[in-house]
Amino acid sequence: MQQDYQPRDIEAKAQQHWHERQAFRAVEDSTKPKYYCLSMFPYPSGKLHMGHVRNYTIGDVLARYHLMKGYNVLQPMGWDAFGLPAENAALANNVPPAEWTYSNIDYMKRQLKLLGLGIDWSRELTTCQPDYYRWEQWLFTRLFQKGVIYKKLATVNWDPVDQTVLANEQVIDGRGWRSGALVEKREIPMYFFRITQYAEELLAGLDTLDGWPEQVKTMQRNWIGKSYGVRFAFPYTLDGRDEKLWVYTTRADTIMGVTFVAIAAEHPLATRAAQGNPELAAFIEECKRGSVAEADIAIMEKKGTDTGIRVTHPLTGEQVPVWVGNYVLMGYGEGAVMAVPAHDERDFHFAKKYDLPIKPVIVPESWKGVAVDPDRITAGRSKTDALSGEELHRVSPVFLNTVTHDAISWVSWHEQYAREGVCAESGKYNGMTQSEAIDAIAADLAACGLGEKKVQFRLRDWGISRQRYWGCPIPIIHCPACGDVPVPDEQLPVVLPENVVPDGAGSPLARMPEFYVCVCPKCGGKAKRETDTMDTFVESSWYYARYASPGSTTHLVDKKAAQQWLPVDQYIGGIEHAILHLLYARFFHRLMRDEGLVQGDEPFRNLLTQGMVVAPTFYRVAGGGKKQWINPADVDLDTDPKGRPTAAKLRADGQPVVIGGTEKMSKSKNNGVDPQAIIDQYGADTARLFMMFAAPPDQQLEWSDTGVDGAHRFLRRVWRAAHDHVALGVVAPYSHGELSAAAKALRLQLHLTIQKVDDDIGRRKTFNTAIAAVMELLNALAKFDEPGLAARSVVQETMEAMTLLLAPIVPHISQALWAELRPGSDLLDQPYPQTDLAALVQDEIELVIQVNGKLRGSLQVPRDTDKAALEQMALAHHAVQKLLAGATAKKVIVVPGRLINVVI
């Protein structure tokens, strides 16, 4: 009896069945290879968004695929539950962050279950619960005692009105998001993880990560930023004392071109120079305004002030001015840089702005030893002025020793030359290449005790103190007598009180004596508990390990469980985490390794970074020019006969709206599509199928209502094809015997499809092309209507294989169809389909004929036709004959199995 495809019923039934069978419960099993499949856990922000659906569907497809392939699969889920949005919600709605968070978790968990994810829910973890963060605190105290964690001053955004520290996100155009006050920089004490101690190892480890996208590894490499340079000093005398101003440079070869030194506003020398220099003091004060975000600093107008201090160039002995520059970062290198305007873009603009000298000392290598055209260079500026610098050295290459100073400085004045070259006007270093010059200069600096070669990292230590309430308390007790004392094991966890509503003015913990008043564990004296909490990145840096034994009350992770499951075989998450989260997790894995908790160096063997989900935007301009964003679901589109959108109307009032760009789904643009609505209307399988089909996983995915219709239509076609077949009675799938040409062709396509889908999901992870191949197979099956038992056995084989190939992607409908195709058996027990190599053998193949690389025809030839025969056939082809017009071909290229190209 045939019935329509009813996703609601079959999905509920399938989910119930999986639940009863405990189908996704992960247990230790040494007889099968393990596959730990992990999707980045969600922040419980309210309800699931499409990005979550995409992320978790990708993970689920891979988990279910590996389950069918015979792996022992672990796919857990949890909640990254501490964070700023809970505090924002608390401010807006006057609810404690805990309550808001827990109710979001309840709701989102129900939604995840409706998606039909094959998750082992018995391992669920929530980072804001004491049984989780207790182990974070435990690890913190270990690392603190080891010296991996230490305290130092760090710069933060300070809102002078709200009297609170602001996250970068809360600084908008240099002002506090709530108060609108100009943000200031302020230095406060913070705890730091010594991640720089692991910089070398984190860098080297990238080379072992074959399963990571090259782009992510490149970003991490650049972030760690290992550079080989020279640290050296400019001596000076101040207040009668001899001192040294240290700088770091990767371009020591340009040292002879130094015309000033720039230091950060926070540099101690700047502070000293500002005493008795009101202009400088004012400038330093000005530098304190604005956010600490590097992107903000980088796009700022470059400004500076002369300190009046002069230092001595270590090689030339010249006096060089010291400037304070707002573009020099205190946190990198020495907080001071040598400035070579002729060969550094920032220095160049700075020098032009303040009329500082520009002294070129590097020329392109092509200038060396090439014939001179003195007329072009020396005859005067009238000629060279007309040429750009690039043209100058292209048109008139010159001997190094005959380059006039004028010519070089003309080039450099108009465009700095930051690339590699050879030294000029550099005395004894003239003519040296970059590396020769760096060696020679470093040696000379070392000889006078003013410098040495040094390896430097861009990576900075990780400050984890947050002056916020909704986070993991830092387990430190401040004792006036004993200093910073870690909370002893038996007093852990330091529990965060959950019934607190923050008010946006600093951390409420700092105003709760019941939280912070305590006794020193060392001396028993009166002490104060630390009220800062940890960066939420700390929780997400080790949760993957906790999933191995989430319930352990005695260990951070049970040793046997860690051995069974770690490392993660496949990690899936947004590309926006390419650097910070993934680097911190790699760092934490090493910290845990060094504590003897886990084995191996890397936490994630394979990584898939998924793209964003985007959607069209629509708006109206309300009074005051403010855009009022309208949800795409409420808009009707008019199109021209070609399907191009011409106008959009709000359905509610029929009046036009403006069509905006296609942007990331977000609340602010009101272009989010609620996954719940899609699941309610079409079912989870349609939502999953559309997500996997619309784009490859690592690219952005554009939401399309009609695309969802198309996905649903395909599932209905599969449903109908299966039922049409079953209605005539199921038969045994094809195993052997003679077949018609059409049946053979169908089997050929079937087994090519199995091969492709297996490869697309297992190796390439291009789910969109896997689905397209199954769609083509269904199209072929629909055209095949041969009677007879042999033909029906091929249809049975095709239908069964198609159901199994689709099972990881659309598990509910597959579960239901399998039960009809093989009454009494359970899809959960089926292995992945295997390619029958015998079905792939073809007698004839098609070859393409090209003339000069252009398609001109094709040939059907027996599979093993030899090259000479192919050339003959191609030359005899009428299209080739026509173009040859009696002449002979210059050359014939045969690409076996593909094409023949005749060159004429």
Add this chain to the structure above:
RNA sequence: GCCGGGAUGGCGGAAUUGGUAGACGCGCUGGACUCAAAAUCCAGUGUCUGUGAGGAUGUGAGGGUUCGAGUCCCUCUCCCGGCACCA
């Protein structure tokens, strides 16, 4: 600003190792079925040109390498992600 990525029909995308550009899906056009609509099915669908067979052209722009380039190299434009306190 710095680092990383992307750009292919009306739209999402395919082309896996330099070898038939546009698979698959959406949309659109025409047809069948229907009193009608929905659903479904069939055919067509890059652009220009031609009655047609066909021809020319075409992968963000410009140049290059090659028998052959969406794919490799150089220069440029625009869009997206990250930039250490959003997660």
